[in-house]
Structure formats: structure tokens, C-alpha cells
Amino acid sequence: xxxxxxxxxxxxxxxxxxxxxxxxxxxxxxxxxxxxxxxxxxxxxxxxxxxxxxxxxxxxxxxxxxxxxxxxxxxxxxxxxxxxxxxxxxxxxxxxxxxxxxxxxxxxxxxxxxxxxxxxxxxxxxxxxxxxxxxxxxxxxxxxxxxxxxxxxxxxxxxxxxxxxxxxxxxxxxxxxxxxxxxxxxxxxxxxxxxxxxxxxxxxxxxxxxxxxxxxxxxxxxxxxxxxxxxxxxxxxxxxxxxxxxxxxxxxxxxxxxxxxxxxxxxxxxxxxxxxxxxxxxxxxxxxxxxxxxxxxxxxxxxxxxxxxxxxxxxxxxxxxxxxxxxxxxxxxxxxxxxxxxxxxxxxxxxxxxxxxxxxxxxxxxxxxxxxxxxxxxxxxxxxxxxxxxxxxxxxxxxxxxxxxxxxxxxxxxxx
Ligand SMILES: [Fe+2]
Ligand SMILES: [Fe+2]
Numbered sequence: 001x002x003x004x005x006x007x008x009x010x011x012x013x014x015x016x017x018x019x020x021x022x023x024x025x026x027x028x029x030x031x032x033x034x035x036x037x038x039x040x041x042x043x044x045x046x047x048x049x050x051x052x053x054x055x056x057x058x059x060x061x062x063x064x065x066x067x068x069x070x071x072x073x074x075x076x077x078x079x080x081x082x083x084x085x086x087x088x089x090x091x092x093x094x095x096x097x098x099x100x101x102x103x104x105x106x107x108x109x110x111x112x113x114x115x116x117x118x119x120x121x122x123x124x125x126x127x128x129x130x131x132x133x134x135x136x137x138x139x140x141x142x143x144x145x146x147x148x149x150x151x152x153x154x155x156x157x158x159x160x161x162x163x164x165x166x167x168x169x170x171x172x173x174x175x176x177x178x179x180x181x182x183x184x185x186x187x188x189x190x191x192x193x194x195x196x197x198x199x200x201x202x203x204x205x206x207x208x209x210x211x212x213x214x215x216x217x218x219x220x221x222x223x224x225x226x227x228x229x230x231x232x233x234x235x236x237x238x239x240x241x242x243x244x245x246x247x248x249x250x251x252x253x254x255x256x257x258x259x260x261x262x263x264x265x266x267x268x269x270x271x272x273x274x275x276x277x278x279x280x281x282x283x284x285x286x287x288x289x290x291x292x293x294x295x296x297x298x299x300x301x302x303x304x305x306x307x308x309x310x311x312x313x314x315x316x317x318x319x320x321x322x323x324x325x326x327x328x329x330x331x332x333x334x335x336x337x338x339x340x341x342x343x344x345x346x347x348x349x350x351x352x353x354x355x356x357x358x359x360x361x362x363x364x365x366x367x368x369x370x371x372x373x374x375x376x377x378x379x380x381x382x383x384x385x386x387x388x389x390x391x392x393x394x395x396x397x398x399x400x401x402x403x404x405x406x407x408x409x410x411x412x413x414x415x416x
Contacts, residue, residue, distance in 0.1 A: 068152065073412030074281040075154040077272045078145055080378045080409035081285065082157040083402060084268060085142035087385065088261065090163075090182035092135035095254065098172040098222050101128035105136055113172035116223050118235035119244070119251035123305045127255075130302070134258070134295055141288050148284065157405070165393045170223035171231040184392045186224055190216040190256050191388065194263045198300070199343045201364060203355040205372040213344050214307075214337065217322035221254040223247065228318075238310040242317070249316030249323045252306035257388075259299035264384055265292030266368055267376030274371075275412040293368065297349065304328075304346035378406035 070078070096104065098113040099120045110132070120127040146156035159182055167173065167181035192212025202208030223229040229247045240248045269289025276282040305311055312327035327333045328344040353364035370376040382402045385391065391398060 070149075070152045070154050070281065071277045071415060073275060073415065074277050075149065075152075076405070076408035076412045077275060077285065078149055078154070078281060079157050080405045081269070081272060081288065082142060082145040082149065083159070083405050084265065084378075084381060085138055085145055085288075086157060086159050087183060087390070088138040088265070089135075089142045091185060091261065091390065092131070092138045093177075094167060094173070094181065094183070094185055094222055095131050095258075096135040097174050097177075098168065098170065099128055099251075099254070100132040100135060102132050104132070104139060111172065113170050113223050113229075114231055115229060115233040115235045115244070115247045116170075116172070116251060119248045120254065122235070122237060122240070122248065122311055123251065123255045123302045127302065130298060131258075134262075134298075137291055137295070141291075145284070145288075162394060162398045168222050169225045170229065171226055172223075183390050184394075185221045185257075185390075187218055187392060188216065188221050188253065188257060188389045189218065189387065190221075190253060190260050191384065192216065192256060192260070194260065195300075195303075196343050197369065198263075198351050199345070199348055201352060201354050203359075203367075204370045204375050206355050206359050208355075213328055213339055214324065214326055215322065216253050216256060217319075219253045219316060219319055219323040220250050221257045223250060240311070240314055245314055245317055248311075248314045249319070249325070252311075252314055252325050253323060255299065255303040255306050259296060259303045260388065261385075262292055262295035262299055264381055265289070266296045267370050268292070268378065268381050270368060270371045271373050271377040272409060272412075275409075275414050277415045300349045301347075304349060308346040373410050378409040379403065382406045 093104070096110070098116050100110050100112060102108060102110050110128075112128070117128055120131070124130070149156045163180045163182050165181040165184050166179055166186075167177065167184075168186065169178055192214065193210040195213055197204060197208075197210040200208065200210060204210065229250065233244055233247055234241070235244045235247060266289070269285050269292055273282055273285040273289060276285055306314070306325050307328040309327060309329070312325060312330070314325045316323035326337060328339070328346050329341065331341065334341055334344060351366045351368070353366045354369060356362065356365040356367050356369075374380065382399075386399065
């Protein structure tokens with residue numbers, strides 16, 4: 001849903017927003033009812049109305065996790081998934097502190113960084129809520145996977161010794177976490193090849209190579225500090241004035257980075273699932289992996305709003321060669337970039353059918369891609385996140401540990 005549709009479909013929440021309210025995120029976020037609070041409340045009513053369903057739910061809750069030890073391969077698969085989820089949790093926590101609607105898990109309203117939140121809302125009015133929910137999902141994935149490993153006698157993953165990166169000092173960050181970050185969002189090279197890959201008819205697993213429609217290089221995805229982007233900056237809806245171009249470019253970078261991260265998870269989980277031995281581990285990998293796909297699809301849509309009207313054309317004045325967001329629906333722009341609308345149209349966010357399994361002998365199929373271990377597996381994920389700049393500042397021991405877990409996961413074999 002783009003921003004225009006959002007305004008017309010959200011009734012009292014989003015209509016008739018004054019320019020003053022647009023400067024103050026509080027009125028827009030205040031009315032949001034946390035989905036988990038709402039569902040919990042609904043659950044009480046539902047139990048009264050639907051006793052049979054409630055009974056089934058209680059029975060399901062009463063069941064304990066399966067006992068018994070995991071195969072070595074299954075433990076390796078889940079350990080790498082836990083590593084990836086801890087990484088995701090750390091980066092999403094940073095995004096949520098600065099741009100989220102509430103504190104984690106339906107906590108209190110989050111003031112965050114007001115200009116950053118407003119710039120994110122130029123991509124979609126619901127961005128703060130989506131960020132919070134994505135963060136909650138990752139926290140739950142990491143906690144569940146480690147708890148499952150422990151409950152089956154396998155070693156969980158702990159990355160606490162690597163929580164030492166500086167992070168942002170801008171208004172909105174959790175001051176207690178400054179200097180204690182696992183991931184670095186301050187200087188990213190965002191690989192945008194997924195944007196063309198999902199619109200193309202060829203499959204990277206069959207040799208196709210894709211390049212992004214433009215580049216995001218050496219650009220922060222969160223405000224760096226209050227000097228670079230003072231919290232008093234006015235961020236109106238588009239057109240974006242010169243004084244707000246920097247913070248809008250940072251928010252646009254975040255929009256594309258969200259999609260980059262989640263498409264990584266979208267490919268990773270199928271590659272892990274293909275190696276699972278136990279039905280329960282397979283179920284875990286498929287069920288969490290499905291949520292990563294859900295995230296990717298959402299962010300793919302939101303990122304497109306940065307490169308379509310009325311927002312397209314933002315240039316970071318501090319980094320014009322690294323963060324310029326063209327209009328990917330404009331024929332003249334596309335001619336200049338030597339691109340075709342078929343491969344850039346911003347609302348074509350659902351996967352185009354492509355070659356799958358065998359190039360010539362079967363019809364095209366709409367699928368996740370890549371799903372090969374070589375291109376979408378654990379080692380490929382570590383390499384891709386590293387090239388992104390996400391771990392800039394981490395010591396060699398961090399990469400050694402990541403590659404050890406990733407290699408073990410990629411080498412896991414299904415035992416039937
Ligand atoms: Fe996740
Ligand atoms: Fe994710």
C-alpha cells in the first residue's frame with residue numbers, strides 16, 4: 001500500500017493530518033493499538049464465544065516441546081539460524097529505537113528520533129509500526145531458537161562478547177546501548193540486485209547475474225548524531241526541502257536496507273530447511289522462514305516509494321555519489337540509466353515467474369531465488385552481510401565464529 005492509499009483507507013488515524021501533526025509523530029503513533037495487546041484482548045472474548053477453539057488452543061499449549069537430542073546437522077542448522085536472528089535482532093533494535101512506534105513487544109510509545117520517523121513516514125505512514133513489529137519478530141526468533149537448542153541439549157549461540165560497536169548517538173537511541181552494538185548501520189553499501197532479480201525471468205541459481213538499478217554506497221541508514229541531523233529539522237511530506245534531504249536520504253537507505261536484510265532471510269531459510277532431518281526442525285525452519293518472506297515483501301513495497309513520485313529524486317547532499325534516489329518509473333530517467341521499466345516498475349513487488357530447476361524443459365515458475373546453498377546459504381549470508389558493511393569494526397574472531405557456524409550449517413545433510 002502506498003502512502004496515498006494509506007491516507008484514504010485509514011479513516012480517523014490518518015486523515016486530515018495537519019502540518020503541525022506531521023512534525024510531531026506523537027499524534028499519528030498514539031492511536032495505534034499494539035497488535036499483540038489487541039489480540040490478547042480479543043483472545044478473552046474469543047474464548048467465551050468459541051469454547052471448542054479455546055479448548056484446542058489450551059490443549060496445544062499444554063504440550064511440551066519434543067525431547068531427545070538433535071542430530072548434529074539439525075543443531076548446526078538451528079545454530080546458524082540463531083546467529084542470523086541475533087544479528088537481525090541487533091540491527092532491528094537500532095532501527096526501532098530511532099524509528100519504531102513503540103518500545104519492543106508492545107511497550108510504551110517510542111518518541112525515537114522525530115525527523116527520522118517523519119522521513120520514514122514519507123515512505124509510508126505506517127513505517128514506525130512495521131519497524132516495531134519486525135523488531136519484535138526477530139527478537140522472538142532469536143529467543144525461540146536458542147531456547148529450543150538448549151531444551152534439546154544443544155549449545156545455544158551467544159554473541160554478547162561482540163557487542164562493542166559504537167552505534168549512533170542521535171536523539172532517540174538507548175543511551176545504555178551506545179558502544180554496545182553488534183551491527184553497524186552507520187556506513188552501508190546496500191546491494192540492490194534483489195530489486196531486479198525479483199522482476200527478471202532468469203534465476204541466479206541457473207547462472208543469471210543481476211545488478212541493482214542504482215547504488216547506495218557509504219551511506220548511513222540511521223541518523224549518526226545530533227550534529228549531522230539535528231532533531232529540530234523540519235521534515236514535511238514531499239517535495240523534500242534542501243535542509244531535509246540528508247535525513248530523507250538516510251531514511252530512504254533504511255527502506256532499501258530493510259528489504260536487503262529480509263530477502264537474505266527469505267533465501268537462507270529454504271536452503272537450511274532442505275537439510276533438516278527431524279520434522280520438528282523442518283517445521284521451525286519453514287515457519288520462521290515464512291515470516292522472513294513476509295518481511296521482505298512488505299519492505300520491497302515500501303522501498304519502492306523512495307524511487308517513485310512524489311518522493312523520488314532525493315539526493316544526500318553529504319554523499320551525492322552514494323545516495324541518489326532516481327524515479328524508477330520515469331522513462332527519461334530510465335533511458336539515462338539504461339534500464340527498462342519492465343525491470344524497475346516500483347509496484348511490481350511480487351516475484352515474476354522465472355526459470356526454476358531446469359532452464360529449458362519446464363515452464364517458468366514464481367519462486368524465491370536464490371535457494372541454492374552456494375548463493376543463498378549460510379556462508380553466502382555471512383559474506384553478503386559483511387559486504388553490506390554491517391559488521392564494520394568487528395574483530396577477526398567475529399568473522400571466524402560466524403564462518404564456523406555457517407560452514408557447519410551448509411554442510412549439514414538430511415538423514416532419512
Ligand atoms: Fe528473523
Ligand atoms: Fe527477518
